[in-house]
Amino acid sequence: MAGRIAIIGGTGKMGQWFAKFFVKKGFKVVISGRFPQRTAKIAKSLGVEAAHSNKEAVKNANLVVVSTPIQTSPKIITEVAHHMRKGSVLFDIASVKKDVIKALKDAQKQGIRTISVHPLFGPGAKNINNRRVILIPVSDDVKVLKEISELFEEEGAAITIVKDAETHDRVMAYTLALPHFINILFGCLVSSSNFEVAKYGGTTLALQLMITQSVFSEDPSLYSTIQMENTHFSILLKDFLRQAHKLIKIIENEDTEEFMKVFQETKNALSKDPMFKDAYDKFYKALESVDTFEK
Ligand SMILES: NC(=O)c1ccc[n+]([C@@H]2O[C@H](COP(=O)([O-])OP(=O)(O)OC[C@H]3O[C@@H](n4cnc5c(N)ncnc54)[C@H](OP(=O)(O)O)[C@@H]3O)[C@@H](O)[C@H]2O)c1
Numbered sequence: 001m002a003g004r005i006a007i008i009g010g011t012g013k014m015g016q017w018f019a020k021f022f023v024k025k026g027f028k029v030v031i032s033g034r035f036p037q038r039t040a041k042i043a044k045s046l047g048v049e050a051a052h053s054n055k056e057a058v059k060n061a062n063l064v065v066v067s068t069p070i071q072t073s074p075k076i077i078t079e080v081a082h083h084m085r086k087g088s089v090l091f092d093i094a095s096v097k098k099d100v101i102k103a104l105k106d107a108q109k110q111g112i113r114t115i116s117v118h119p120l121f122g123p124g125a126k127n128i129n130n131r132r133v134i135l136i137p138v139s140d141d142v143k144v145l146k147e148i149s150e151l152f153e154e155e156g157a158a159i160t161i162v163k164d165a166e167t168h169d170r171v172m173a174y175t176l177a178l179p180h181f182i183n184i185l186f187g188c189l190v191s192s193s194n195f196e197v198a199k200y201g202g203t204t205l206a207l208q209l210m211i212t213q214s215v216f217s218e219d220p221s222l223y224s225t226i227q228m229e230n231t232h233f234s235i236l237l238k239d240f241l242r243q244a245h246k247l248i249k250i251i252e253n254e255d256t257e258e259f260m261k262v263f264q265e266t267k268n269a270l271s272k273d274p275m276f277k278d279a280y281d282k283f284y285k286a287l288e289s290v291d292t293f294e295k
Contacts, residue, residue: 001187003062004028008054008076011042013123013219014093015067021044021128032057055083066092066100070225074103079242089144091117095176095222096229097136097165104138113144118168119231120176122218129156173232178240180223181233183215206290207283270295 006024009015010031022029029048033039036052043050051057058064058080068076073094081090081103091110092100097116105112116136125131133152137145140289149159154186186208190197215223227233250258270276 002293004030004060005063006051006057006080007031007064007067007112008057008080009033009066009067009068010046010048010057010146011039012067014119015065016042016046017123017125018067018093019048021155023048025151028219030057030061054080055124058084060085062088064088064090066090066094069221070094070096070100077103081110081112086111086113086140087113089113089147091113091115091148093117093119095172095226097230098231101138101165107141113141114138115141115144115148116165116168117148118172127155128152131157132160133157134160134162134168135210136165136168142164169230170232172226173230173236176228177230177233178205178225178236179238180215181237184223185211187216203284203287207286210290 005027007015007019007022007029008031010019010029010040010072011033011109015031015033019029019031023046029046030051031039031043031046031048032054033042034050036050037051040050054076061084064080064084066073066076066080073092077090077092077100084090084107090104090107091114093099095118100182104116108114115138118134118136118145119128120132120134121128135145135148145161162171170174190209190212197205200210247262275282
């Protein structure tokens with residue numbers, strides 16, 4: 001793939017990340033946002049071109065990346081597809097896929113080659129090496145799948161192909177929305193305690209608090225969308241409550257035998273993951289990069 005890349009929402013966090021990524025790879029990049037002055041300023045700082053509108057940005061682009069908020073992305077995909085050259089490529093990077101895939105399918109019918117991409121990292125990632133990128137085919141165009149895979153694989157990314165939006169959102173309920181939820185809950189609980197948690201924390205708290213604090217450093221509007229727009233997550237939350245009630249009951253009843261049974265069964269299931277055996281050692285290695293105690 002060669003030529004000019006347009007990033008819609010190129011003023012945002014991931015848009016800027018992708019602009020830098022493509023500039024480094026030698027592409028000519030143009031970005032758009034809603035406010036031309038802000039777009040021009042950010043484009044200058046990135047060393048890329050600024051477009052006055054989304055239409056102008058995509059006009060001569062070989063590849064268009066839609067990096068706008070989740071709810072806005074389907075509308076933008078439909079808008080830009082009308083102005084793109086036939087045969088050029090369009091992908092979104094939204095964290096919830098249900099609605100974007102419909103818009104990408106419509107664009108595909110208009111002669112635009114589409115695919116859906118989900119980078120499983122945030123704008124803090126220094127590079128893409130060892131980072132996971134999910135690709136969801138929108139059509140049976142294997143060429144576009146190959147081209148986009150190569151774009152990321154060349155830089156060391158791990159590519160996972162997911163068959164459709166439904167599977168993506170179901171899996172993301174567990175791998176994205178649930179960890180966020182658990183950390184938000186943990187943050188709410190510890191911040192409502194009337195002592196300084198970090199001061200009394202040991203090893204587990206040090207890493208847990210770091211993850212929670214990094215979650216709370218993110219954009220609340222993106223995080224609320226990930227919690228609320230993924231219909232599979234509301235189903236998972238019902239299971240969350242059922243499992244929590246079950247555990248609470250075991251603890252309240254001081255039922256050690258049942259607790260150990262649940263613990264062992266879950267451990268057996270988790271230990272099927274090859275990473276399990278090294279988890280404890282890796283935990284201590286990770287701790288070395290965290291300042292555990294305020295001295
Ligand atoms: N942040 C992450 O960790 C992460 C990770 C993976 C995937 N994603 C996905 O990446 C996408 C962007 O997320 P983000 O964190 O980069 O959000 P963000 O910082 O809020 O960026 C979104 C950008 O979209 C632009 N925008 C909004 N409406 C627009 C329109 N009509 N035309 C053109 N631009 C428009 C905004 O630019 P102006 O304000 O300048 O108009 C804004 O800068 C989301 O779909 C998200 O699910 C995010």
